[in-house]
Structures are given as structure tokens and as C-alpha cells.
Amino acid sequence: MLRFTNYFDTKTLDPFILEKGFEAVRYEATSGSVGYYHLPKNSQPLVDELQDLYHQIERRFNTIAIIGIGGSSLGIKAIDRLLRPSTPNAKKMVYLENSDPVAVMQGIKQIDKFRTLFIVISKSGGTVETMSIFKYIIHTFELTLDCSDQILVVSDEDSILSHFADEHHLRRFVIPANVGGRFSILSAVGIVPLTLAGFDTKSILRGGEGFLERFWRREEEHTIQKAAYYVSHREHYPMNVLFGYSDSFEEFGKWVVQLWGESLGKRNRRGERVGLTPISLIGSVDQHSFLQLIVEGPLDKTVTFMHIEHSEEHLMIPELSLSHLEKTDFVNGHCFNELINAQCEATLQSVLKSGVVSVDEIVWKAIDEVSVGELILYFEVLTSLSGALLEINTYNQPGVEIGKEILAAYFHKG
Amino acid sequence: MLRFTNYFDTKTLDPFILEKGFEAVRYEATSGSVGYYHLPKNSQPLVDELQDLYHQIERRFNTIAIIGIGGSSLGIKAIDRLLRPSTPNAKKMVYLENSDPVAVMQGIKQIDKFRTLFIVISKSGGTVETMSIFKYIIHTFELTLDCSDQILVVSDEDSILSHFADEHHLRRFVIPANVGGRFSILSAVGIVPLTLAGFDTKSILRGGEGFLERFWRREEEHTIQKAAYYVSHREHYPMNVLFGYSDSFEEFGKWVVQLWGESLGKRNRRGERVGLTPISLIGSVDQHSFLQLIVEGPLDKTVTFMHIEHSEEHLMIPELSLSHLEKTDFVNGHCFNELINAQCEATLQSVLKSGVVSVDEIVWKAIDEVSVGELILYFEVLTSLSGALLEINTYNQPGVEIGKEILAAYFHKG
Numbered sequence: 001m002l003r004f005t006n007y008f009d010t011k012t013l014d015p016f017i018l019e020k021g022f023e024a025v026r027y028e029a030t031s032g033s034v035g036y037y038h039l040p041k042n043s044q045p046l047v048d049e050l051q052d053l054y055h056q057i058e059r060r061f062n063t064i065a066i067i068g069i070g071g072s073s074l075g076i077k078a079i080d081r082l083l084r085p086s087t088p089n090a091k092k093m094v095y096l097e098n099s100d101p102v103a104v105m106q107g108i109k110q111i112d113k114f115r116t117l118f119i120v121i122s123k124s125g126g127t128v129e130t131m132s133i134f135k136y137i138i139h140t141f142e143l144t145l146d147c148s149d150q151i152l153v154v155s156d157e158d159s160i161l162s163h164f165a166d167e168h169h170l171r172r173f174v175i176p177a178n179v180g181g182r183f184s185i186l187s188a189v190g191i192v193p194l195t196l197a198g199f200d201t202k203s204i205l206r207g208g209e210g211f212l213e214r215f216w217r218r219e220e221e222h223t224i225q226k227a228a229y230y231v232s233h234r235e236h237y238p239m240n241v242l243f244g245y246s247d248s249f250e251e252f253g254k255w256v257v258q259l260w261g262e263s264l265g266k267r268n269r270r271g272e273r274v275g276l277t278p279i280s281l282i283g284s285v286d287q288h289s290f291l292q293l294i295v296e297g298p299l300d301k302t303v304t305f306m307h308i309e310h311s312e313e314h315l316m317i318p319e320l321s322l323s324h325l326e327k328t329d330f331v332n333g334h335c336f337n338e339l340i341n342a343q344c345e346a347t348l349q350s351v352l353k354s355g356v357v358s359v360d361e362i363v364w365k366a367i368d369e370v371s372v373g374e375l376i377l378y379f380e381v382l383t384s385l386s387g388a389l390l391e392i393n394t395y396n397q398p399g400v401e402i403g404k405e406i407l408a409a410y411f412h413k414g
Numbered sequence: 415m416l417r418f419t420n421y422f423d424t425k426t427l428d429p430f431i432l433e434k435g436f437e438a439v440r441y442e443a444t445s446g447s448v449g450y451y452h453l454p455k456n457s458q459p460l461v462d463e464l465q466d467l468y469h470q471i472e473r474r475f476n477t478i479a480i481i482g483i484g485g486s487s488l489g490i491k492a493i494d495r496l497l498r499p500s501t502p503n504a505k506k507m508v509y510l511e512n513s514d515p516v517a518v519m520q521g522i523k524q525i526d527k528f529r530t531l532f533i534v535i536s537k538s539g540g541t542v543e544t545m546s547i548f549k550y551i552i553h554t555f556e557l558t559l560d561c562s563d564q565i566l567v568v569s570d571e572d573s574i575l576s577h578f579a580d581e582h583h584l585r586r587f588v589i590p591a592n593v594g595g596r597f598s599i600l601s602a603v604g605i606v607p608l609t610l611a612g613f614d615t616k617s618i619l620r621g622g623e624g625f626l627e628r629f630w631r632r633e634e635e636h637t638i639q640k641a642a643y644y645v646s647h648r649e650h651y652p653m654n655v656l657f658g659y660s661d662s663f664e665e666f667g668k669w670v671v672q673l674w675g676e677s678l679g680k681r682n683r684r685g686e687r688v689g690l691t692p693i694s695l696i697g698s699v700d701q702h703s704f705l706q707l708i709v710e711g712p713l714d715k716t717v718t719f720m721h722i723e724h725s726e727e728h729l730m731i732p733e734l735s736l737s738h739l740e741k742t743d744f745v746n747g748h749c750f751n752e753l754i755n756a757q758c759e760a761t762l763q764s765v766l767k768s769g770v771v772s773v774d775e776i777v778w779k780a781i782d783e784v785s786v787g788e789l790i791l792y793f794e795v796l797t798s799l800s801g802a803l804l805e806i807n808t809y810n811q812p813g814v815e816i817g818k819e820i821l822a823a824y825f826h827k828g
Contacts, residue, residue, distance in 0.1 A: 070702025085516050098699050099757065101727035101750035102499050103661040129698060131742040132731045132753060139732040163738040181702075238714060239653070239691060247517040258703035265707025275711025277653060279693065284543060285512050287814060288484025288595075289672035293679025295813030297689025300652060313515035317546045318553035324577040328545040330825040336515040339546060342824045343513065343817075350817035399709030400701060403757075403764035410756045411744040 002374050004222045007352065007359040008229055008302075017228045017389065018221075024388030025381060026216070034395065035178030036380055039186040040208035040373065046173075046188060047202045050195045053171075056149075057196060061117040062091055063110070064197050067137065068121030068189075069097040069129045070258065071181025072154075075190050075376075078252040082372055083199055085248070085312045091197040096137070099129045104136065113141040119193050121154040123181045125161025128407070145170070154188045180395045182259050183380055186373075200369045207373025215381060223378060226360060227385035230276060230302060234390075237302045237358050240276055241294065245283035245307035245344040248367065253280025256379055263383045265399070266392040274390050283307070284343045291347065295354045302358035303351055307344040310366040311337040416788050418636045421766060421773040422643055422716075431642045431803065432635075438802030439795060440630070448809065449592030450794055453600040454622035454787065460587075460602060461616045464609045467585075471610060475531040475564075476505055477524070478611050481551065482535030482603075483511040483543045484672065485595025486568075489604050489790075492666040496786055497613055499662070499726045504612040510551070513543045518550065527555040533607050535568040537595045539575025542821070559584070568602045594809045596673050597794055600787075614783045621787025629795060637792060640774060641799035644690060644716060648804075651716045651772050654690055655708065659697035659721035659758040662781065667694025670793055677797045679813070680806040688804050697721070698757045705761065709768040716772035717765060721758040724780040725751040 029037035066073055073095055080093050094116070096107045118137060122130045137143065143150065145168040153165040153172040165172040173188035184190070186208055195201045214220050230240060242256055257278045265275035279301070281290050294301060315336045321329050331339050352359055362378075364371050387394025443451035480487055487509055494507050508530075510521045532551060536544045551557065557564065559582040567579040567586040579586040587602035598604070600622055609615045628634050644654060656670055671692045679689035693715070695704050708715060729750045735743050745753050766773055776792075778785050801808025 069699060074703070098661055098696070099750050099754040100660045100662070100698075101725045101729045101754070104729055104750055105727045125739065126741050128742045128745060128753070131736075131739055132745055132750065135732050135734045135736065135746075136729065136750075139734060160738040160741065164736055167737050238712065246514045247512055248514070254703070261704045261707040261711075262702075265709075265711030267710050273710060273712045275707050277693070277707065277711070277714075279691070282512070284514075285483060287817065288676075289488070289668070290675045291817070292811045292813045293675040293689050293691060295679075295816075296681050296687060297675075297679030297691070298652065298687050300691075311515045313519045315515045315518055315550065318549050320549045320553060322545075322549065322559075322578055323581050324574040325539065325545055327540050327574065328542045330822055331542060331546055332549075334825070336513050336518055336546065336550075339542070340513040340515070342821055346820035346824055347817045349820050353816060354813065397706045399706045399768065402709075402767060403701065403705070403761045406760035406763050407756055408744055410760055411748065 001365050002371055002378070003363040004220075005361045006222050006225055007361065008357055010225045010229070013225060013228045013232070017232065018224050021224050021227055021385040021389050025384045028384060033178060034384070035176045036180075036183035036186070037212065039179065040205045040212060040377065043186055043191050044202060044205050046191050047195050047205070050192065054196055057117055061115055063094060063112065063116040064091050064193055065094045065096060065107070065111055065116050065118045065137075066121060066193055067096045067118060067130055067134050069127060071184055072121035072123065072130070072189055073097045074251065074255040074258055075185030076193055078255040079185070079190065079194055079199065079204065079372055080197075081251040082248050082367055083369065086367065087199055090199055093193070093197060096133045097129065099132065104133060108140060111141070117150060117152065117196065118143070119152045119154065120161065121189055122161050123156055123159070123175055123184065125155050125159035125164070152192065154192055182262055183395070185255070185376060203369035204373040207370035208377040209373070210370070211374040211377040212381070220378075223382055224385055227382055227389060229358070231386055231389040233358065234274070234276055237300055238277055239279055239301040241279045241281060241301050241303045243281045243283055243286065243303055243305050245305070245340050247282060249306065250282055253282070256280060259379060259383050262397050263387055263394045264390060264392065266390070268390060268392050274392060276386065283347065284340055287343065287347055294351060294356060299356060301356070303356060304360050304362060305344055305348045306362040306364070307341055308337070308364040308367055309341065311335075312367070313337070415779050416785055416792070417777040418634075419775045419777075420636050420639055420643075421775065422771055424639045424643070427639060427642045427646070431646065432638050435638050435641055435799040435803050439798045442798060447592060448798070449590045450594075450597035450600070451626065453593065454619045454626060454791065457600055457602075457605050458616060458619050460605050461609055461619070464606065468610055471531055475529055477508060477526065477530040478505050478607055479508045479510060479521070479525055479530050479532045479551070480535065480607055481510045481532060481544055481548050483541060485598055486535035486537065486541075486544070486603055487511045488665065488669040488672055489599030490607055492669040493599070493604065493608055493613065493618065493786055494611070495665040496662050496781055497783065500781065501613055505610070507607070507611060510547045511543065513546065518547060522554060525555070530564070531566065531610065532557070532564060533566045533568065534575065535603055536575050537570055537573070537589055537598065539569050539573035539578070566606065568606055596676055597809070599669070599790060617783035618787040621784035622791040623787070624784070625788040625791040626795070634792075637796055638799055641796055641803060643772070645800055645803040647772065648688070648690055651714055652691055653693055653715040655693045655695060655715050655717045657695045657697055657700065657717055657719050659719070659754050661696060663720065664696055667696070670694060673793060673797050676811050677801055677808045678804060678806065680804075682804060682806050688806060690800065697761065698754060701757065701761055708765060708770060713770060715770070717770060718774050718776060719758055719762045720776040720778070721755055722751070722778040722781055723755065725749075726781070727751070
């Protein structure tokens with residue numbers, strides 16, 4: 001379970017704006033125009049379906065290689081990182097995403113051809129990084145395509161990748177047409193690899209479902225307040241910092257950056273450029289890096305502190321006093337988890353004291369599947385609410401097309 | 415060698431401002447008030463001195479554990495990540511930095527007590543994460559402190575950590591008093607662990623020295639232009655994006671974020687909050703994430719594109735045409751490195767076309783030690799120039815002290 005606290009002033013928020021946000025997302029959900037709201041429920045049968053396949057592959061494969069980029073890898077990595085310490089028997093995951101040759105080679109070196117299941121994920125099927133790496137894999141490992149049970153495909157129903165899969169009789173899974181890539185983590189995109197790796201995806205889905213049910217019942221109003229605050233104060237606070245206190249939040253932060261940046265950086269219906277810039281930090285490390293800028297720099301950021309009350313690991317700082325170093329003995333006999341939680345709370349207090357008022361906090365009781373599902377839906381709904389209030393199309397990404405055209409022209413010319 | 419190109423308009427920059435920046439950093443260097451300018455030359459004897467120790471430990475240790483955080487780890491990690499593919503025999507490095515118990519445990523698991531050299535790095539000696547982890551290491555591995563040749567210390571001459579080291583007759587190395595933590599990578603902080611791990615630190619230092627010599631000879635004027643542009647346009651562009659096209663830039667990006675954010679986020683002499691917000695992205699991955707916001711969101715960012723012309727890895731995309739997927743065949747027969755370079759160039763062009771004019775580019779011929787040294791000095795000098803033009807103290811971090819006091823009070827209370 002997560003506990004959300006908004007420290008910013010919610011009293012001055014316009015009730016009309018709050019209702020407008022809620023109505024807009026309710027319409028997205030009930031009209032069926034936006035599909036991700038239904039994934040927590042609709043993906044549950046997929047988990048059941050995957051049980052047979054899970055048992056078939058359980059002994060044969062010890063590694064799952066994900067060939068996908070952006071919305072087809074960030075969410076999987078985020079959940080993998082958060083839940084792996086509590087799921088030690090999960091299969092190894094290798095992520096092949098960037099067209100960086102050093103990264104491709106490092107990924108390839110981790111793959112044993114006979115013990116790896118390859119999952120190719122692309123919504124459109126035409127992603128140049130994904131297709132190039134897929135070809136490299138086929139070539140390097142001399143994979144047979146026809147009827148292969150070592151290759152799975154996740155894509156849109158009618159995509160070119162799906163046609164390819166059907167031609168070679170590969171098993172494939174469908175991303176609903178009304179679910180955008182960066183909102184697709186709880187569709188087959190995330191559920192297929194994570195379930196087959198051995199993660200408890202059913203509980204993640206239940207966590208998401210629970211958050212949504214409470215949201216529709218108006219029991220998660222802090223979410224609407226935060227979206228309304230961010231949008232109405234966007235001239236003052238064009239940047240939104242997520243400060244997660246655990247290395248395990250690193251990939252989750254990247255998932256939020258994509259979700260927030262790509263959804264909200266848009267021209268609105270009047271053609272004006274709008275958007276909010278996401279920044280992901282890790283505590284306590286970034287207390288030694290970015291914090292000074294938050295505390296004494298321009299007051300142009302909101303800050304969300306996120307930490308975990310109870311850790312999987314109970315490491316204690318020994319009762320050891322080193323000569324001349326007694327100054328830090330005040331944490332002796334405490335757990336590292338107490339230290340990092342206290343650091344988060346102390347930093348939150350110091351940021352408030354410094355005059356930064358645009359602060360909120362998300363507390364995890366512990367990292368578990370249900371909380372991961374809640375957090376995913378929380379950030380997705382927060383994004384949708386913000387997009388609705390910005391009066392933009394939250395779900396497209398027209399700005400990246402021109403670069404793809406220039407790229408293709410570059411090679412056709414060459 | 416690096417090639418720098420500023421695409422933004424340099425003609426309207428005030429020549430007086432450019433001279434003011436240059437004079438300010440020249441004074442910092444010649445007066446001796448700021449020490450990092452002298453590290454490329456002054457650290458070269460340290461590399462020679464370390465050769466004996468290198469040979470002593472060469473067979474005994476296969477792992478170097480760095481116990482340090484912030485300026486005492488970010489730069490080491492950055493260089494390690496960039497140069498490891500071309501230095502395959504370098505010793506394994508384990509970084510123990512965050513007070514996150516999961517991260518501490520993951521680090522500990524990688525350590526074989528008998529084959530690991532521990533290097534404790536803290537400028538002040540009083541960093542609570544570093545000291546707590548050090549104690550945990552001593553306790554867990556039952557390390558003997560007195561006269562240990564398995565523990566090295568890097569700290570200020572007169573720090574509490576140095577007193578501790580002397581009391582136990584541990585070998586220690588000194589960070590010059592006039593070198594701040596985030597500018598210390600080419601002092602003993604980085605040179606000791608990287609040299610002992612087997613990296614060619616002499617060439618890194620020569621790269622830095624070469625950049626500085628050219629800068630003082632006014633042959634790297636693009637640096638001053640960029641600082642002047644960033645500072646004079648800071649109301650329009652409060653954010654500075656560094657878009658590095660290779661996974662290998664991930665840690666370097668974090669080093670830049672610390673350097674830039676912590677140096678420039680300050681109250682100026684009139685007490686006003688000033689600062690520029692650094693954002694580090696990785697291409698091509700973040701073309702699928704943050705790029706949309708740059709292209710269509712508010713024009714509030716500068717963007718620096720950085721890529722590598724020639725890669726260590728010559729991986730070719732096979733001449734393989736998959737049915738229905740012919741659309742991406744235009745890259746067949748090309749190297750992945752050509753693809754990622756073309757993606758960078760295409761994205762740079764598309765960003766310019768979209769109306770973002772605050773763009774520049776850094777091109778590496780290849781990743782090598784000399785270029786790494788150049789880039790480090792480039793960003794350090796760029797930071798110093800910007801700080802001078804912002805009329806702030808670039809080298810302190812007063813904003814983070816209050817959090818430390820609240821933290822200590824929290825434990826003394828509890």
C-alpha cells in the first residue's frame with residue numbers, strides 16, 4: 001500500500017478544474033477511447049493463459065531476452081528492478097534496446113542460445129532499433145524462424161510485425177489498439193515477459209485495479225489535486241522532480257520520465273507549445289548532486305519524495321566507533337533502511353524550510369507487487385489528468401516523426 | 415579528439431561578457447584559489463608513484479571496492495564506464511555509495527574479501543553514507559585496520575578521515591584543499607583507483623592538459639561562447655540537456671549533472687536564486703521518451719548532442735529481409751555505429767527544424783583516454799565560466815547543510 005501526502009497548498013485549487021479533470025478521464029475510460037484504464041482487469045485472463053506456457057518453458061529457458069525500446073522495454077525494466085530482490089528465482093532478463101554497438105554486444109554476451117527465450121516487442125512493428133537487433137540475433141544465433149517456439153512476438157493486431165509472426169507461425173500476443181506504447185506496461189507488453197520470468201503479475205494487476213477503483217470512487221483525490229496544481233502552476237514550476245530513495249527506483253524513474261515527457265510535451269489546440277519537464281533523481285545519492293540546485297536555485301520545480309518504510313534487507317550499521325570518525329556514530333546500531341528513510345524525511349523538511357512549497361510525498365510500506373501496480377496506475381492517471389487539463393492529446397507523439405523521415409532519407413541518399 | 419560545434423547564434427554575444435568570463439577563470443587559475451585547473455599537470459607524478467603499488471597488488475587483488483558517494487564516486491564510474499570496453503583487463507570495480515540496503519547488499523555480494531582492495535574516499539571524512547558502509551565492511555569482512563595494505567584512504571590533508579588513517583598506519587592520498595569534491599576526479603580521488611585498476615590515467619591527464627593549454631591560448635573559444643549564451647539566455651532556457659548517443663555516457667551524464675547542478679544552483683551576491691538545470695539523456699533510447707517534449711514542448715531548453723564516430727565494436731546489421739518488415743531494410747549492411755550516428759544527426763536536424771535554436775554538438779572521433787580528459791576539462795571550465803558570469807560562488811554547496819543537521823537531530827532525538 002502507498003501513502004500519498006500533498007504538502008503544497010490545495011485550498012486555492014479551483015473546484016471546477018478538479019471536476020473538469022475527473023470528468024475528462026472518466027470519459028476517456030468509459031468511451032473506450034483510451035484503453036489502459038481497462039488493462040488491470042482485462043489482462044488478468046492473460047496471466048492465467050500464460051500458465052501453460054510458463055510450465056512448458058520453465059526448465060528449458062533460464063533467460064528471457066527482450067528486444068524492444070521505449071514503451072516496449074522501460075516498464076518491464078522498472079518492474080524487474082523493483083521486484084527482483086523479492087523474487088530471487090525470476091529468470092534472468094536481458095534487454096536489447098539501444099542501437100549502440102557496445103550495448104548490443106554486451107547484451108549478446110549474456111545470451112546462451114539454447115537457454116534463451118526471445119520476445120520481440122514493437123507496437124508498430126517498424127521500430128528500426130528493434131528490427132535491426134532482431135535481425136542481428138537471428139543471424140548471430142542462426143535462429144530458425146518457422147514455427148519457432150523460442151521466439152514470441154508482442155505487437156498490434158494488424159501490424160507488420162504481426163503479419164511476419166503469422167507467416168512464420170510464431171506465437172504472438174496483441175497490444176490493444178487503444179493502448180499507447182508508453183501506457184502499455186500492463187498489456188501483453190509487460191505481462192507476457194514478466195509472467196514467463198516468474199514475477200507475480202496477477203498481484204501487480206490487482207494493485208492497479210484497486211487504485212483505479214478507489215480513484216473512481218473519489219478516494220484518491222490527491223491525484224486530481226496534484227495534476228491541477230501542476231497544470232495551474234506550470235509557469236512557475238515547469239519542472240517536476242521525482243526523488244526516489246532507493247537505487248531500485250532508477251528504471252521506474254525512467255519509465256515516469258517517458259510517460260510524463262512524451263505525453264505532456266505537445267502543441268495544444270491553439271498550436272501553443274505546452275509541457276512539463278520530468279526529472280528523476282535517486283536518494284540519497286543525488287543529495288550529493290542535484291539537491292543544492294533545488295534548495296538554493298530558482299523556485300521552478302515541484303519535488304515528489306518517495307521512499308520505502310520497510311526493506312527486504314535488514315542490514316545494520318555496526319556499533320563500531322572509529323577513532324577521529326565519531327562524528328557519524330549517531331547512526332550506529334540503526335539499520336541502513338532507517339538511515340535512508342531519515343535522510344528522505346530530513347531532506348523533505350529542509351527543502352520545505354528553504355522555501356520550496358511545491359512538495360509531495362509517496363511512502364511505500366514495503367516494495368510488493370500490489371504497490372507496484374498502484375504506483376503505475378497512479379502515474380498513468382496523473383498524466384492523463386494533466387494532459388486533459390492542458391487541453392492536449394496526451395496519447396500521440398507527432399514531434400518524433402520528422403526525425404525518422406530524415407534518418408531514412410540519410411540512408412537512401414547514402 | 416573532440417570536435418565542438420555551436421549551432422546557436424554567437425554573433426549577438428557581448429564581447430565584453432566573453433572577456434569577463436575568460437578573465438575570471440584565468441584569475442581563479444593563476445591566483446591558486448581554485449585548484450582543479452592544475453590537476454592535469456600536477457597529478458601526473460602521482461600516476462608514476464602509483465606504479466610500484468600497482469605491481470604489488472596486481473596479482474593479489476582482482477577487485478577494487480570504492481567506498482564513496484557524490485564527487486567521490488561519480489567521476490570514477492563515468493571514466494570506468496567509458497573506457498572499460500577498450501580496457502578489458504581492468505580490474506572489476508564495485509561501488510558502495512548509497513545508504514540503500516538493497517544496493518549495499520548487492521555490492522557486498524560481489525566482493526571476495528581476499529581479492530579486494532578497499533578504497534575509502536571522502537573529502538571531509540564525515541560523510542554518513544561512506545562511514546556507515548565502511549563500518550559495515552569492516553564488520554562483515556572482519557578487516558584488521560592496523561597497518562592494513564588492503565585499505566587505502568583518499569581525503570583532505572587535515573580531515574578526520576586522514577587522522578584515522580594515520581592512527582592506523584593506512585596508506586593515504588591527499589585531495590588538495592583548493593579542489594572541491596565535484597571537481598576532484600583528476601586528483602587522487604579518481605587517479606588512485608583508476609590507475610590501480612589498470613586504466614591509462616596518464617593519457618586522460620594529458621587530454622585534460624591539452625584542452626586547458628588550448629583554452630588558455632584562446633583556441634577553444636566555443637566554450638566561452640556557450641557559457642555566455644547559456645547565462646545570458648537563462649530566463650529563456652533554464653534547462654540544459656546533454657543528449658549522449660551511447661549507453662556508455664550514462665554515468666558521465668550523471669557526473670555532468672552533479673557538476674552543473676550543484677555548482678550553479680546558488681544564491682548570487684544579491685541573495686537572488688540563480689541556477690541552470692542539467693538533464694542527461696541517452697540516445698537513441700530517449701528519442702523514444704523525452705524527444706517529443708524537446709520538439710513540441712516549451713522552448714525552454716538548450717540541447718547538446720554528443721556522439722562517437724568510430725566504435726570499438728563493428729557489428730553489422732545483416733543483409734536480411736524479413737517478410738512484411740522490409741520497411742526497415744534501409745539500414746541493412748550498415749554498422750550499428752552508422753545507425754546510431756545517423757540517428758543523432760537526424761535528431762539534431764529535426765530539433766533545429768522544429769524551432770529549437772539553442773543547439774550544439776560534441777563529436778568524438780572515438781572513445782579514447784585523451785578525449786575523456788578533454789571532455790572532463792571542457793565541462794569543468796564551462797561550469798566555472800558560467801558560475802563566474804552568474805556572479806556566484808561556483809565551488810561551495812551551502813544549501814545541503816541544513817538537511818544534515820535535521821538528520822543528526824532526528825537520530826539524537828530517536
